[in-house]
Amino acid sequence: MVQRSKSFTSFPKLVVWIILIVFIFFVLLPTFYLISYVFLRWEEVQVEVFANPIIGDENWRQILKVLFFSFRLSLLTVAFDLLFGVPLAYVLARKRFPGKSLLEDFATLPLVIPTSGFGFATLITWTTVAGIGGFLGLRSGLVTLNATVPLINVPFVLFIVHITLTLPYVVRTLETKFQSIDTTFETASRTLGASSLTTFRNILFPLAIPGVFSGAVLAFARSLGETGATLIVSGVSSTASIAIVRWTSEFKLATASFMGSLLVVIAWVIILPLELYLGRRGSSFKISYQLPTSLSNKLMKLEKFVSRSLPRIKDFAPLTIIALTVVVPIVVVLNSVVLYWSVDPYTGKVQGGVVYQLFGPSNYFSSLLQATLTSIIVALTATYIAMCIAIPLAFIIERRRYGDFIRTLLKVPLIIPTSSLGLSVLLLWGSSGFNLVGSGIWLIILTHIVFSVPVIVESIIAAYEGSDIQMYEDSARTLGATAYNAIEKVSLPLIKGGILTGFILSFTRSLGETGATFIVMGRDITVPALVVNMVEALAIPAALFTSTYLIILSLGLLAIIRILTRR
Amino acid sequence: MPLLEFSREGDAATSLIRLVNVTKKFGDINALDHINLSIDDGEYLCILGQTGAGKTTLLRIIAGLLEPDEGEIYIDGKVVNGIPPEKRNAVYMFQQFALFPHMDVWRNVSFGPVIQDWDEDRIKNVTFEILEMVRLAERRDAFPNELSGGMQQRVALARGIASGARILLLDEPLGALDARLRVDLRTQLRKLVKDQGLTAVHVTHDQEESLMIADRVVVLRNGRIEQIGTPHEVYSKPQSIFVTSFVGGASFIEGTVAKVDDSGSIIEIRGGLRTCVSDRSKKNGEKVVIAIRLEDVSVGTTSKDGANNFPGVVETAMFIGGSIEYEVRLENDVLASSRILLSDAFRAYKAGERVVISFHPENCYLFSYPKVGLLKEIEAI
Numbered sequence: 001m002v003q004r005s006k007s008f009t010s011f012p013k014l015v016v017w018i019i020l021i022v023f024i025f026f027v028l029l030p031t032f033y034l035i036s037y038v039f040l041r042w043e044e045v046q047v048e049v050f051a052n053p054i055i056g057d058e059n060w061r062q063i064l065k066v067l068f069f070s071f072r073l074s075l076l077t078v079a080f081d082l083l084f085g086v087p088l089a090y091v092l093a094r095k096r097f098p099g100k101s102l103l104e105d106f107a108t109l110p111l112v113i114p115t116s117g118f119g120f121a122t123l124i125t126w127t128t129v130a131g132i133g134g135f136l137g138l139r140s141g142l143v144t145l146n147a148t149v150p151l152i153n154v155p156f157v158l159f160i161v162h163i164t165l166t167l168p169y170v171v172r173t174l175e176t177k178f179q180s181i182d183t184t185f186e187t188a189s190r191t192l193g194a195s196s197l198t199t200f201r202n203i204l205f206p207l208a209i210p211g212v213f214s215g216a217v218l219a220f221a222r223s224l225g226e227t228g229a230t231l232i233v234s235g236v237s238s239t240a241s242i243a244i245v246r247w248t249s250e251f252k253l254a255t256a257s258f259m260g261s262l263l264v265v266i267a268w269v270i271i272l273p274l275e276l277y278l279g280r281r282g283s284s285f286k287i288s289y290q291l292p293t294s295l296s297n298k299l300m301k302l303e304k305f306v307s308r309s310l311p312r313i314k315d316f317a318p319l320t321i322i323a324l325t326v327v328v329p330i331v332v333v334l335n336s337v338v339l340y341w342s343v344d345p346y347t348g349k350v351q352g353g354v355v356y357q358l359f360g361p362s363n364y365f366s367s368l369l370q371a372t373l374t375s376i377i378v379a380l381t382a383t384y385i386a387m388c389i390a391i392p393l394a395f396i397i398e399r400r401r402y403g404d405f406i407r408t409l410l411k412v413p414l415i416i417p418t419s420s421l422g423l424s425v426l427l428l429w430g431s432s433g434f435n436l437v438g439s440g441i442w443l444i445i446l447t448h449i450v451f452s453v454p455v456i457v458e459s460i461i462a463a464y465e466g467s468d469i470q471m472y473e474d475s476a477r478t479l480g481a482t483a484y485n486a487i488e489k490v491s492l493p494l495i496k497g498g499i500l501t502g503f504i505l506s507f508t509r510s511l512g513e514t515g516a517t518f519i520v521m522g523r524d525i526t527v528p529a530l531v532v533n534m535v536e537a538l539a540i541p542a543a544l545f546t547s548t549y550l551i552i553l554s555l556g557l558l559a560i561i562r563i564l565t566r567r
Numbered sequence: 568m569p570l571l572e573f574s575r576e577g578d579a580a581t582s583l584i585r586l587v588n589v590t591k592k593f594g595d596i597n598a599l600d601h602i603n604l605s606i607d608d609g610e611y612l613c614i615l616g617q618t619g620a621g622k623t624t625l626l627r628i629i630a631g632l633l634e635p636d637e638g639e640i641y642i643d644g645k646v647v648n649g650i651p652p653e654k655r656n657a658v659y660m661f662q663q664f665a666l667f668p669h670m671d672v673w674r675n676v677s678f679g680p681v682i683q684d685w686d687e688d689r690i691k692n693v694t695f696e697i698l699e700m701v702r703l704a705e706r707r708d709a710f711p712n713e714l715s716g717g718m719q720q721r722v723a724l725a726r727g728i729a730s731g732a733r734i735l736l737l738d739e740p741l742g743a744l745d746a747r748l749r750v751d752l753r754t755q756l757r758k759l760v761k762d763q764g765l766t767a768v769h770v771t772h773d774q775e776e777s778l779m780i781a782d783r784v785v786v787l788r789n790g791r792i793e794q795i796g797t798p799h800e801v802y803s804k805p806q807s808i809f810v811t812s813f814v815g816g817a818s819f820i821e822g823t824v825a826k827v828d829d830s831g832s833i834i835e836i837r838g839g840l841r842t843c844v845s846d847r848s849k850k851n852g853e854k855v856v857i858a859i860r861l862e863d864v865s866v867g868t869t870s871k872d873g874a875n876n877f878p879g880v881v882e883t884a885m886f887i888g889g890s891i892e893y894e895v896r897l898e899n900d901v902l903a904s905s906r907i908l909l910s911d912a913f914r915a916y917k918a919g920e921r922v923v924i925s926f927h928p929e930n931c932y933l934f935s936y937p938k939v940g941l942l943k944e945i946e947a948i
Contacts, residue, residue, distance in 0.1 A: 467668070474632050475665040477652040479679040479730040489682065493669045 016400075019392045023406070023453070026389060030450045031413050033433065034424035035261040041254065048254040059255045062243070067262070070240040073154050074223040077162040078170075081219050082212065084163075085170030088318035090200065092171065093178035103319065105558065106326050111168045112505070112561075113554050114512030116528040117547035119229025120535060121329035122161050124544070129346065130336045132328070145235040157233045164325040165226055166219035173218060177211025178204065197303035217274050218415065221267050225417030227515025231532050241515060244419040248426075248519050257427065260420035267416045272408070330551060337548045340541045357542040364542040367530060368549070374441060375526040379510035382445045386452035386506055391499065393453065394460040395487070398469070407461070410454040422447055422516030439522025447520050448510045455509055456502035463498025500564050508557045512550065582641075583608040583766050584629060584657075584734065589638035591624055591790075598624040599635070600790040606768060608733075611760055613781035614770045615814070621790040622770040626736045629768065630659040642734070657734035658727040662742045664719045666711035672698070672722055673707040679730025693729055700759075701725045716744045717752065724756070728763060735760060737769040741776065753780050774814045778802060786810050808856055808934050812945040817858040817932070818903045819941055824853045831928050838899025842875050846933035854936035861906035863930035866893050866922050867913065874925040879903070881920045891915060895924050 038045055049059045092104055110118065125131035127141035136142070147156050181204060189199040205212075227241045234242055240263055247256035337354060339345050344352025351360070358365040397403035413421065425447045429437040437443050469491050476486040492499075514528040521529055527550055534543035582605035591599040598621045606612050616622045627633040629640060631652035639646050647655055658679075666675050674681075677694040685693075698704040701721040711719055720740065727735055740756065741749040757780050760767045771777050777784050778798040786793040786801065786809075794806045805811040808819065822836035831845040834857055842857060849855050870876035879897040891912060893905045903924055916922055937944040 468663070468665075471661055471663065471665045472667060474630075474652070474659060475661060476667075476678070476682070477632070478630050478655070478657060478659040478732070478736070479682065479726065480653045480732075481678075481682045482653055483651070485682055489678075490667055494667075 015392065016396060019389065019396060022389055023393055026385075026446070026449050027413060027453045028409060030421065030425045030428050030446070031416065032264070032424075033428040034257055034264055034420060037257050037424075037427050037432070038261045045254040045258050048252065049258050059252070063255065063259050063262070066238050066240045066243045066259075069237060070224055073158065073162060073239060074220050076152055076154060077159065077166055077223045078216050078220045080159075080163050081167050081170040082216060084318050084321045085167055085174060085215065085219075086205075086212070088167075088322070089171045089174035089178055090204070091318065093175045094183075101562075103322065105562065106322050107171050108168045109326055109555075109558065110165045111172075112508045112512070112558050114514070114528045114531075114550040115165060115226065115228030116232055116514045116531040117333075117512070117550035118165070118329065119161055119232040120531055120543055120547045121333040121551070122164065122229070122325075123157060123233050123535075124336060124540075125329045125332040126157050126160065130339065131332045145233070146237075155233075155235060155237050158230065158235070158237065158239075160325060161229045161233050162223045162226060165229060166222045167321075167325075169218040169222055170212075170215040173215035174208060174211045177208045177215075181207050195300070195304040195307040197307045198300050201299075201303070214274055217270055221270060221415035224263065224267070225415065225420070225515070227417065227419045227518070228513070228528055228532070231514065231518070232535050241417040241419045244417070244423055245515065245518055248419075248423055253423075253427075253432075256423055260417070260423045263417045263420045264412075264424075268412060271411050271415055333544060333547050333551065337544050340544060344541075352541060354541040354545045357539055358545060362539065362542075364534065364539060364546075367525070368527070368542075368546060371525050371527045371530045374444075374524050375511055375528075378441060378444050378448060378526060379507045382448035382452050382510050383456075383503055383506045385445070386449050386456055387499070387503060389449070390453045390456035390460060390502065391492075394457045394464060395491075397457065397461065398464055407457075410457055413451045414454050418451075418513065418515030419519060421450060422519030425450065425516070426520050439520055441521075441524040443520040443522070444517055444524065444526065447516045448513060451513070451516075452506040452510060455506045456499075459502035459505060460495055460498045463495040463501075466498075467494055469494060497564060501561060504557055504561050504564070508554055511557075512554060582606060583610075583643060584768070585641040586625075586629075587639045587641070589625075589628060589635045589640065591621075591628060591633065591635050597790045599628070601638070602790075602792060604785065604792065604795070606766060609761075609764055609766055611757055611767045611780065611782045612769065613777035613784045614768065614787055615772070615774055615777040615784055616770075616787035617772055617813070619789075620787045622772075622787055623738055624790075625787070626659065626738055626768060626770050629655075629734075630657050630736050631655045632659065655734075656732050657736055658730050658732040659736045660723050660727055660738060660740055662739040664711075664723040664743070666719055666722055666726070668711055671708050671710050672703060672714070675711070675722055676725045676729050678726060679732075683731070697725045697729045717748050720744060720752065724759065728759075728765070733765060735765050735767045735769075737767060739771055740769065741773075742771070749776070756780065778814070784814075786813065788813075805858075805932060808858065808937060808941070808944050811858045811932055811934075815860060817860050818864065818905075819945065820857045820859075820901055820903070821936065821941055822855055822857060824849050824851050824855055827851055832933065834933075836899065837901055840877065840897075840899050842931070843928040844931035844933050845929040846931065849933055849935065856934045856936055856941055858932040858934065859903070859926050859930060861892065861904050862908075864903060864905035864924055864926045866895065866905050866907060866916060866924055868922060870923055871925040874927050875931075876923050876925045877903070878921065878923050881916045881918050881922055884916060884918055893922075895922060897924070 049063070050057045052059060088107065092100070092107070123145070126143050127145050128134075129139060129141060131141060133141040143156050145155075145157060148154060149156050149159055185203050185207070186199050189203045190196065194202065225241050226239075227245060230239050230242050231245065238246070240259060244256045244260050244263075247253075247259070340352065340354050342353045342355055343350050350356050358368070393406070397407050425443060426439070427433050429443060429446055430439070437446060472490050472494060473486045476490045477483070481489065512528055513526075514532065517526050518529050518532065525533065527546060531543055531546050531550070534540075534546060584606040586602050586604045589599055589602040590597070602625065614622045614625060624633065628635050631647065631650060634648065639648055641647065642655055642657065652659075667678065670678070673694060676698060677690050680690040680693055695704065698707060701724060703718060703721055703725065706714065706718065711722070714722065720743075741752055744752065753776060769777075769780065778801070781798055783795060784798050784801045785795050788809055794801055794810050796804070801810065802815055805814060811817050812819070820836050820842070822834040822842065824832055825835040825841065826833040827847050827850070831843055832847055832849060834842045834844060834855060836842055836857070844857060865871070866881075877897045879895040881893055882896045882902070883894045885892045890906050890908045893907070893916065895903050895905065897903060905924060
């Protein structure tokens with residue numbers, strides 16, 4: 001157990017105060033500013049949203065409409081995530097098979113892949129002849145962009161993208177939860193005569209329910225806030241987060257910020273009870289459910305039959321989903337770049353080829369180079385500054401009584417919709433707030449710092465709690481090391497892995513972020529935002545190339561993470 | 568006052584570590600309750616207690632890893648409250664050894680000297696010398712996870728000694744090792760500490776370990792000192808039921824003082840039986856507990872002169888290596904235990920056999936009946 005030494009010796013008060021103030025200004029304030037903005041300018045908001053002299057409360061009705069649509073989409077997404085995610089997490093946590101680590105990589109790929117690039121890959125996979133449609137010999141895409149899923153009535157492509165992007169949250173959370181549960185419970189149940197499915201239903205699943213909840217909440221929040229890919233695949237429908245982007249670009253700031261703060265509050269309301277109930281250290285959370293005996297007996301017979309005769313189904317269904325949603329789009333996009341390299345293979349026009357669009361009159365290549373430079377500068381600067389805040393902050397979280405509270409606050413930037421975050425930062429630093437920074441690269445950096453800090457802090461904390469840092473540090477102190485020496489010579493080297501992982505995760509995330517960047521970037525376009533612009537300008541081959549470029553970049557970074565964490 | 572000051576001065580001259588009224592609370596729990604303790608220079612002191620007795624808290628407070636809520640800690644006659652651990656000259660050794668996993672043996676052992684910025688030759692010499700001493704010089708390039716438990720323990724000791732500390736604070740130093748090694752290393756540990764002229768405070772819950780290794784034993788219970796003394800004193804003159812039971816163990820028999828005279832006291836126990844004990848300290852009519860060490864109770868078929876003799880039936884007979892332990896149900900339903908060395912055993916008795924147990928009045932300890940009840944007083948042991 002980590003003893004929280006209210007350690008009078010290790011941190012000078014001044015340093016702690018400086019870190020906390022920086023944390024409040026660069027992370028907390030941008031997260032919550034939107035809400036206070038709405039309060040401060042309530043009259044303006046009221047006039048624009050509820051009592052517009054020309055259109056009345058049309059804006060309010062718009063808000064309600066997109067909110068309901070977003071909720072429906074997100075809830076359905078979570079339902080499907082659980083359907084596929086639970087078996088997948090079980091397989092990953094409990095089974096050993098060749099290619100498992102590859103599957104794990106693919107399952108978590110959507111976390112690191114730039115969403116706009118990935119959204120585009122999914123788009124062409126399902127709706128164009130270059131994707132599955134062409135593969136099946138059709139002359140068009142398999143579905144159209146605005147085709148809806150029968151019964152549940154949500155756009156098909158949008159739904160697929162949301163499931164793909166949120167599934168990793170369910171899988172990762174549950175996998176960790178399953179792994180933390182001792183296998184002896186299952187062994188005991190099996191030796192007492194229960195089939196493997198019965199064991200799962202009666203033993204493992206009830207024990208893992210906290211994991212199911214937290215995974216589902218994370219997935220829900222992610223789906224609600226997804227902007228990058230949604231901008232590309234939404235078609236005629238509009239979700240809450242892209243409505244914010246649209247309204248901001250139409251300068252309907254009051255409506256946008258009202259909607260944004262609604263989303264922040266919703267995210268906050270969802271995460272807070274979860275943190276209080278499930279996140280408490282050492283708290284045990286038990287849910288038990290009882291079925292009527294006759295039903296339970298029938299169920300057990302069925303499970304016995306299924307366990308014995310169809311053992312592969314539960315292993316293969318999730319595999320197929322991963323293949324279809326993650327692997328196929330990537331393959332399609334790579335394949336398409338090759339196909340469209342010099343000419344459009346279907347019309348034979350040079351203007352439809354990648355080369356022409358990149359180096360031709362529109363000269364997307366130079367925009368791409370410029371965007372790459374912007375992206376890298378943003379990612380490096382934001383990650384560097386975030387590291388400077390996150391490392392001491394992680395130590396404070398581990399060592400102070402109020403650490404848990406800070407850690408809970410840090411969850412918020414991770415789950416609030418990125419477009420809300422972008423708007424919040426824009427209003428805080430821009431002309432309606434401190435009036436210090438205008439749209440452009442500095443504002444992008446300030447935005448990215450907000451979500452980079454929690455990402456880095458979480459991976460440092462994981463490393464910190466994985467080894468008994470406090471003990472090593474205490475040991476060093478009694479051997480004659482000062483507090484500063486002990487941190488420098490002992491603690492930091494021990495959590496080096498966590499710091500590196502945090503750096504790369506934050507860098508990757510910054511590189512791929514679209515929603516918030518889109519709002520604050522002004523004229524300094526980043527690569528993911530460029531993809532959105534290209535799609536909107538219908539420069540499809542250029543978008544293909546840029547998406548491929550982004551995907552390969554993030555795959556490379558993912559490979560580096562794997563190598564680092566394997567050690 | 569001057570007299571008191573004088574006696575304190577006198578104390579400080581011989582004692583290296585002194586705790587005065589040290590108190591520490593965690594929430595509502597009194598981890599340490601007004602502890603007063605002096606530890607002499609060069610002494611090997613064991614702190615013996617159960618889990619949660621406050622042993623580790625006491626050790627961490629001496630090391631400076633925790634601050635007490637009340638009371639002062641003196642090291643070398645100076646108050647060290649508020650002085651950070653690195654300036655206290657006391658090295659803390661964790662049960663898990665806490666060898667830095669990212670450093671090899673050499674860098675672990677030389678950590679103290681390097682961090683205190685000694686000059687390079689001295690660092691080399693000291694580190695090498697100490698590694699030789701613990702016979703690990705040839706493993707200097709190994710990393711902690713490549714060493715056995717016993718080796719890790721030696722590296723941890725070497726690291727502590729190399730740091731130049733005069734005080735070793737050992738938190739269950741043998742606890743992470745397997746049973747056999749634990750016993751072997753006791754004597755080595757003591758010898759090392761004595762050879763180096765160090766002062767050791769060794770925390771353990773193993774009473775046998777503490778009796779074997781220490782110059783003095785402190786029995787700690789619920790944050791209070793129950794008894795301080797040499798191992799012999801603690802074993803043969805236990806001051807409470809708890810100490811008797813925790814250190815060595817005994818049979819406990821409840822009774823009431825029926826008569827006190829020149830030769831001792833007569834205690835009436837259950838069923839109207841009478842027992843003679845030499846202790847005369849309790850008053851007539853007082854409720855008491857008699858404690859008899861297992862080895863002081865003999866089992867035979869006939870009564871012995873000058874001893875308390877009670878007939879009974881053997882309930883269990885356990886063979887444990889060099890001796891046999893009996894549990895005998897007396898006629899008044901009291902259960903008495905006995906341990907007899909195999910070499911002294913006249914013959915072995917089986918369960919169900921009728922026997923007579925005997926013990927001498929001078930081997931009985933007499934305690935007032937505890938307020939919480941006898942079972943409660945000893946149950947957790």
